[in-house]
Amino acid sequence: MEDVPLETHDLTVAYEKRPVLYGVDVRVPEGKLIGIVGPNGAGKSTLIKAIMGIVPTTGGWVKVYGKPFAKNAKRVGYVPQRESVDWDFPVNVMDVVLMGRYGKLGMMGRVKKEDREIAEACLEKVGMLPYAKRQISNLSGGQQQRVFLARALAQESDLYLMDEPFVGVDAATEAAIIELLRELKNRGKTIMVVHHDLPTAQKYFDMLLLLNMRLVAFGPTEEVFTQELLQKTYGGRLTILSEVASTVSREK
Amino acid sequence: MNRRFGYGTVLSWARANASRWGLVVSFFLVCAFSADAARIGELEDTQFWEQAWRFVSLRDDVVRTALLGAVFLGISCGLLGSFIVVRKLSLFGDTLSHAVLPGVAIGYLVAGQKDPLAIFVGATVAGVLGTVMVNLIKKTTHIKEDSSLGMVLAGFYGVGIVLMNRIQKLPTGTQSGIDKFLFGQAAALSPTEVWMIAGVAIAAVLLVWGFYRQFLLGSFDVGFARALGLPAGVFHYVLMMLLAFTVVVSLQAVGAVLVSAMLVIPAASAYLLTDRMHRMLILASAFGVISGVLGAFFSFLGNSLPTGPLMVLAASTVFTLSFLFSPRHGLVSRWRKHRSREKRIQNENTLKAIYQVREASEFAGEGVKLSDLASRMRESEEETRARVEQLGAIGMCDLKEIEDEWFAFLNPDGWLRACAVVRNHRLWELYLTNQAEYEPDHVHDDAEVIEHVLGEETVRQLERLLDYPAEDPHGKLIPSLADLQRSLTREPREGRSSGYRMPNQ
Numbered sequence: 001m002e003d004v005p006l007e008t009h010d011l012t013v014a015y016e017k018r019p020v021l022y023g024v025d026v027r028v029p030e031g032k033l034i035g036i037v038g039p040n041g042a043g044k045s046t047l048i049k050a051i052m053g054i055v056p057t058t059g060g061w062v063k064v065y066g067k068p069f070a071k072n073a074k075r076v077g078y079v080p081q082r083e084s085v086d087w088d089f090p091v092n093v094m095d096v097v098l099m100g101r102y103g104k105l106g107m108m109g110r111v112k113k114e115d116r117e118i119a120e121a122c123l124e125k126v127g128m129l130p131y132a133k134r135q136i137s138n139l140s141g142g143q144q145q146r147v148f149l150a151r152a153l154a155q156e157s158d159l160y161l162m163d164e165p166f167v168g169v170d171a172a173t174e175a176a177i178i179e180l181l182r183e184l185k186n187r188g189k190t191i192m193v194v195h196h197d198l199p200t201a202q203k204y205f206d207m208l209l210l211l212n213m214r215l216v217a218f219g220p221t222e223e224v225f226t227q228e229l230l231q232k233t234y235g236g237r238l239t240i241l242s243e244v245a246s247t248v249s250r251e252k
Numbered sequence: 253m254n255r256r257f258g259y260g261t262v263l264s265w266a267r268a269n270a271s272r273w274g275l276v277v278s279f280f281l282v283c284a285f286s287a288d289a290a291r292i293g294e295l296e297d298t299q300f301w302e303q304a305w306r307f308v309s310l311r312d313d314v315v316r317t318a319l320l321g322a323v324f325l326g327i328s329c330g331l332l333g334s335f336i337v338v339r340k341l342s343l344f345g346d347t348l349s350h351a352v353l354p355g356v357a358i359g360y361l362v363a364g365q366k367d368p369l370a371i372f373v374g375a376t377v378a379g380v381l382g383t384v385m386v387n388l389i390k391k392t393t394h395i396k397e398d399s400s401l402g403m404v405l406a407g408f409y410g411v412g413i414v415l416m417n418r419i420q421k422l423p424t425g426t427q428s429g430i431d432k433f434l435f436g437q438a439a440a441l442s443p444t445e446v447w448m449i450a451g452v453a454i455a456a457v458l459l460v461w462g463f464y465r466q467f468l469l470g471s472f473d474v475g476f477a478r479a480l481g482l483p484a485g486v487f488h489y490v491l492m493m494l495l496a497f498t499v500v501v502s503l504q505a506v507g508a509v510l511v512s513a514m515l516v517i518p519a520a521s522a523y524l525l526t527d528r529m530h531r532m533l534i535l536a537s538a539f540g541v542i543s544g545v546l547g548a549f550f551s552f553l554g555n556s557l558p559t560g561p562l563m564v565l566a567a568s569t570v571f572t573l574s575f576l577f578s579p580r581h582g583l584v585s586r587w588r589k590h591r592s593r594e595k596r597i598q599n600e601n602t603l604k605a606i607y608q609v610r611e612a613s614e615f616a617g618e619g620v621k622l623s624d625l626a627s628r629m630r631e632s633e634e635e636t637r638a639r640v641e642q643l644g645a646i647g648m649c650d651l652k653e654i655e656d657e658w659f660a661f662l663n664p665d666g667w668l669r670a671c672a673v674v675r676n677h678r679l680w681e682l683y684l685t686n687q688a689e690y691e692p693d694h695v696h697d698d699a700e701v702i703e704h705v706l707g708e709e710t711v712r713q714l715e716r717l718l719d720y721p722a723e724d725p726h727g728k729l730i731p732s733l734a735d736l737q738r739s740l741t742r743e744p745r746e747g748r749s750s751g752y753r754m755p756n757q
Binding site for chain 2: 053069078084089090091095099102105111151155161
């Protein structure tokens with residue numbers, strides 16, 4: 001049996017002892033485009049960061065293609081939030097996309113011609129090749145997002161985790177990105193996207209992961225996108241969880 | 253008095269070379285020597301040249317040691333400084349360099365003399381302790397990082413100063429040389445200390461060169477570095493250790509007060525000049541070396557003036573130059589860009605006025621009477637003449653006298669440009685009224701600005717969006733892009749007619 005791209009069990013995360021994610025269990029099937037949806041502070045970004053070990057977990061485990069993340073990091077591509085970096089940093093577009101190759105290069109390897117060609121192909125795919133030599137601060141928000149996407153493509157991974165790739169992006173770029181994601185999916189890749197807009201979430205994704213500090217539901221969009229489950233995700237019934245979290249952090 | 257000798261020689265030298273070194277030296281003069289300005293010319297030029305020759309010829313061991321120290325120090329400060337600047341850790345560097353001071357004093361007290369190794373260990377421990385305290389305050393209270401950095405900086409520095417005063421009062425205190433740790437004295441570097449500086453610099457170069465990718469990614473996007481499975485934390489600590497060592501070994505030459513300036517200023521100058529990290533590293537190191545050597549040189553000329561302030565002055569001069577003359581971010585180039593943009597806008601406005609005068613006469617006759625143009629632009633004929641001559645200088649227009657009247661004749665280039673500006677203006681007005689629902693009498697001022705910045709791509713979009721309009725909100729004709737292109741190939745016009753016509757049609 002082929003290993004599932006991602007499996008988490010009882011994944012729990014706390015920032016400074018304040019719980020933000022409670023025991024998330026998911027088994028993500030292969031070749032699906034999955035939206036991670038939930039209100040602000042629901043722990044959407046935290047979930048994907050915890051999967052990759054960017055934030056420390058306080059409990060549970062993560063398996064990527066049957067192994068701990070560190071063993072299979074090369075099979076995971078990542079698009080962080082655009083605001084997470086300083087866009088005045090002295091690098092150009094090509095430099096950033098080449099960073100996607102660093103994981104494959106190992107500790108001492110140097111960037112080779114082959115890596116450059118892959119990076120160029122990825123820039124071409126997102127329509128940013130003419131900008132390869134641009135300094136990254138001279139890009140619009142949509143262009144910056146496409147550069148990040150190209151960097152993730154350059155990782156040549158099987159599972160992609162994307163943190164709000166549609167924020168601050170114009171309509172044309174959004175359409176282009178979603179087209180690209182579908183193409184990736186058709187090539188058997190698995191893509192998980194943190195998304196905050198409900199109407200488009202229903203349109204874009206095969207499966208939805210509804211999250212509000214705990215996993216509310218995970219399944220095919222048509223089964224999960226129901227009044228009841230959305231109410232459960234966005235409605236007030238779970239506020240008690242966050243209240244308890246605050247109490248816990250006060251008591252630490 | 254030795255000190256006076258130093259100021260005087262540099263000054264007289266500076267005067268002799270004023271024309272060549274004008275900017276650099278005057279900066280030094282203003283900053284460093286103004287207090288002694290009255291003593292100008294007390295000393296002979298020859299003494300200065302003798303001293304300078306002693307430095308340049310590298311005859312003395314002292315000079316060689318100091319110079320070597322300054323070079324290596326410049327390299328490591330430039331390299332580490334670049335990372336500090338792009339990671340926004342300048343204040344951290346400042347705190348670290350002040351926090352090491354008590355360690356220096358304790359190292360001296362424990363060893364009983366100025367022992368480089370004891371001082372190195374003491375300073376490193378104090379630096380690490382300072383860093384730990386900053387993090388402790390930040391984590392356990394709601395005091396923010398800048399405040400905790402400020403407190404630790406001042407607190408440790410205070411302790412250091414008190415301890416140093418104690419040492420000065422010891423029987424051996426006056427000969428201790430411990431005061432040199434405040435403002436630096438490259439000439440007092442011992443061979444051991446130079447070896448330590450060199451060691452740190454070589455380690456920094458090798459590590460940054462060998463693991464450049466890791467340092468780059470860790471600085472730009474640490475989350476992504478972790479997601480790749482790179483040990484981002486390890487590289488962060490390696491960088492911080494290198495930084496601490498750089499600060500500690502630089503103390504003797506630059507002094508605790510100004511080490512952070514030597515870290516930040518060369519790197520910031522390089523940051524203004526390039527937008528690639530590897531070039532920034534090389535440039536910053538070069539600037540560090542230049543500043544270090546100049547500082548050592550002037551300190552030597554001035555008979556052992558403190559090196560730190562002189563190095564920082566040299567670095568500040570480099571920064572001032574790149575601030576003014578950087579091709580991309582410099583003040584001068586920005587001012588020139590602004591000027592050329594202003595000029596272009598002025599030219600385009602003249603072109604537009606010529607178009608409008610021709611339009612008023614329904615494009616009869618090719619030339620435009622200068623007096624008509626002047627009244628259109630509401631200015632004197634001389635002013636208009638100057639404008640038209642400006643257009644002539646860039647080959648867009650000719651000025652001819654016919655029967656005692658001056659006429660402006662647009663060349664094909666000028667006419668195309670004039671049509672383009674008018675088109676942009678009217679398209680934009682139409683867009684504002686039709687799509688953005690502005691009142692027609694509100695749109696003009698906005699269009700006056702926009703007409704100069706619309707790109708061809710946007711114009712095409714606007715035309716599509718407005719369904720290739722022929723008239724603007726005021727009922728005037730809009731020369732369309734298609735018209736313009738047709739006129740270039742001189743094909744007969746067809747379909748919707750617009751006001752556009754080539755000069756010779």
